[in-house]
Amino acid sequence: MADLRTKIHNVDYKNPVLTASGTFGYGVEFDDFFDVSLLGGIIVKGTTIHPRQGNAYPRMAETAAGMLNTVGLQNKGAKYFKSDIYPNLLKYDTNILVNVSGSTVAEYVECAEIINELDHIAGIELNISCPNVKEGGMAFGTSCPSAAAVVRAVRNSYKKPIMVKLSPNVTDITEIAIAVESAGADSVSLINTLLGMAINAETRKPVLSTVTGGLSGPAVKPIALRMVWQVARAVRIPVIGMGGIMNATDAIEFFLAGATAIQVGTANFIDPMASIKIIDGIDEYLNRHKINSISEIIGCLQM
Amino acid sequence: MADLRTKIHNVDYKNPVLTASGTFGYGVEFDDFFDVSLLGGIIVKGTTIHPRQGNAYPRMAETAAGMLNTVGLQNKGAKYFKSDIYPNLLKYDTNILVNVSGSTVAEYVECAEIINELDHIAGIELNISCPNVKEGGMAFGTSCPSAAAVVRAVRNSYKKPIMVKLSPNVTDITEIAIAVESAGADSVSLINTLLGMAINAETRKPVLSTVTGGLSGPAVKPIALRMVWQVARAVRIPVIGMGGIMNATDAIEFFLAGATAIQVGTANFIDPMASIKIIDGIDEYLNRHKINSISEIIGCLQM
Amino acid sequence: MRKTVQNLKVIANLRLNDDHYILQLQAPNQLQAIDPGQFANLMVDHSPNVFLRRPFSIYSVDYENNTISIFIKVIGEGTRSLARLTANSSLSVIFPLGNSFTIPNSNEKVLLVGGGSGVASLMNLSQVLGRNKNEVVILSGARSSSDLVELDHFSRYGKLYTTTEDGSHGVKGYVTDHPVIKDELDSFSRIYTCGPDPMMKAVAAKAKLKSIFCEVSLENTMACGFGVCLCCVTETTQGHKCVCTDGPVFNTNQLKWQI
């Protein structure tokens, strides 16, 4: 058994496999499948200060080796999370992070303040990259000043680690990463979904209610891997990689590119056991290559 | 038989199916497979003023529903094209466009001037979006001023239509499209490849000699379709769509999104007959839907 | 029953006609209770263009032999690929998923209205109702007689009527043109329906008019099938609800499309 422990900022993770926001519910949906406490961490569903109905149906389109979604941050709001969901998460012996979104900087701050009151939450993942909301979301994450502004504001009122989730829909993701690092981010996670679109040729209509949506799955892996590699060389804070990770080999590629930890997203839909299998597979890889600890391969791409 | 004729700027095309630069050689490589004159047009290989060796091997990595390439504009230069290749293209009764690249604005201009001397060439496709060269290429296509500068300079010395090929590796592709339209582009084509990366987990090395490369194939179709849709609503000049088109249904989706014509790229590798099958399939679609002419579906996405 | 991901063995793939198949799957262990209306999410291997699983109602359950069967109508690459599965292959299945139909009291007379392959989600229900000693009437509507399959099977559990749009079997027209709905609706205390949206809406409208209890099984497109992606929502009187966990069965009074 290799040493899978990793550290993101000042928080210890038993292993480097987290589940991505919006693809793992609140974890409880997976209780039937496996012991969720085996995970390195869970990033729960995108949470906003006010309840959100999300976008209209249809919200999903299957694409080549991927899918588009336009959920639009449907959630019952931070207060409901605190009162009704948080208590159910206390049973988990793993790091739970809340993915926080807002339409304005003030909303991000208000939401983060509520999460700040919750002891069993290890940190927040600041989502400045959701492509499926009219206001806020990706609009913040695609320019350096606005990205930095959100992070700075939340930094002032949130005490625990802030992971900032970056958008891939930008010309130069390292610029944004550097901006949020300077503004006080403790780590960055990437990538969120790529803005895409699907059309039904027979009906001549867009498939999604909002026309465009966010692309995820193996289709985006080459782009995600490139961005993780670029960002890991540009910032000093830890980089958490995701985008199309389906198995342990994919995960290893992200570690080599410089990710301190990874997140499993769309794979959870196809195989609910994916994240657990990935943990086992990483261990198997390290043993086979006679590597003692995961830290020995992070950023160790041989050029 | 539906009317497949389309017009890009002032040039008539017998049908809206062109083949994408770098995926169809000079056309002659397909003579064994089918009568190349049946195509709406051919965009020949990326051409530069000076001969280029291109990048080192390995230049290719297969990815989920796609591939990465880093050919790096290997070609024998514009003069060789004029003397040795152009004469072989005279036999084709279709529109032939030359894809022109350069490391500096001056190189683009010099190259375009040589192509300007060739009567049987219907226009140039200005490649300001190649992700696989150290100088020029995508560097021009990712900022409005530099994109406009190249187009303006070439516009002064090239007399026939200029199609400008846009990079998807940008925050807002409509800005670039508008910039090149203002600078004198007669049409825009999109998308070129997305910058990606592949790692071999076993060897712990990048798969490509240049580490990063350009992603193409069905994996990118949702992104391409979204960008074509956005650009078609932002500019008045014709938009030529491409990115992951494998069959006629894919092509129809691009027409609905607003493409006046489409280009077939990576599909040529997997099925050399793909472009011809797409022409037939478009005709079949139009007949089945009782639509007389391709022009009746361009941009006709029902919202 | 706790939902699980299991590799089931294909014991048979019965071809009913060109477009309709019944896939029989063997579970390795004792099946726990599967309620009528619940569904399974099937992995499609060996199909380059299918990325996500495909949801199907659990057509019937055999607790003695620990087998379930799935009724498949071929409509695209995923169903085409499943239709090609041969005996002894292995299939990854997540099941049982979703809620289930409300079971009436034993004496009630109930109507099951299936449109096209939607009728599949009513088979397990009809068996349970049969065992429950309900008076069951089944109305199966389709475009043409070739879409009407497994009629013998259904008629074992209740009185069976059919409609076809082209008149090739039963009453010509839509299900709502059938006398059972036009003239006899009052005699039923409950209606259960599954099929194309317009059909379900038409049936629900009739039920509402007569204030008859009506449940529908919806078939929204799904990414996960177990409540985590929030892609499969339908609008209800209480906002967006997931078809995969809050449904697939809804009382039509809850649904926004109820007129």
Added chain:
Amino acid sequence: MRKTVQNLKVIANLRLNDDHYILQLQAPNQLQAIDPGQFANLMVDHSPNVFLRRPFSIYSVDYENNTISIFIKVIGEGTRSLARLTANSSLSVIFPLGNSFTIPNSNEKVLLVGGGSGVASLMNLSQVLGRNKNEVVILSGARSSSDLVELDHFSRYGKLYTTTEDGSHGVKGYVTDHPVIKDELDSFSRIYTCGPDPMMKAVAAKAKLKSIFCEVSLENTMACGFGVCLCCVTETTQGHKCVCTDGPVFNTNQLKWQI
């Protein structure tokens, strides 16, 4: 012969052992000449993670029955999927592709050195050389005896020697440790080789030392296989050349890796 895309019928898929298969394919029409060293690009259907075609040498040709065969060593998902093909399935094949080995004069004594599955590209050559009345010596090197297949077949066309790294068959060691190369190389006027890069380089170095004509067949990764993507290049004395059209056969004097 003009290159074509054809749907060939699988007439048999012979399993030699766990990892090695011979796929026999029937062409619908009369085969034109296929030269030794040429290859075919095979479509892999029903495999979700395989996007591009896979190139394979044309192992042998039967002009009477219009069949070709392909030797497949399973190394990843594409080859695994091809190994599963059953008789009567249809396979899209682009062929014949690439250049071919130079055929010597009839009296010449030639050495064929194959490493692992690289030996496959030498089968057709050995047949042609046999017919050409050459004195043919074949040296087949592999990791272990289980990688040495089709030996009977090869020995029909020449004198066959083997080496294995683990000593389980023939001489223990690499092909370059075999007496035929160590001691008898002078007796050959030509060497043809295909296998892993280090092996080909070692053989080429010996050939150069003795100034013996030496051709290699390279196996660079390919996207198209017919000269349009420029992905498969190798460095030569005349710059980058495409392995799929300028090769796969190169005289080692042309190659940059020739020491």
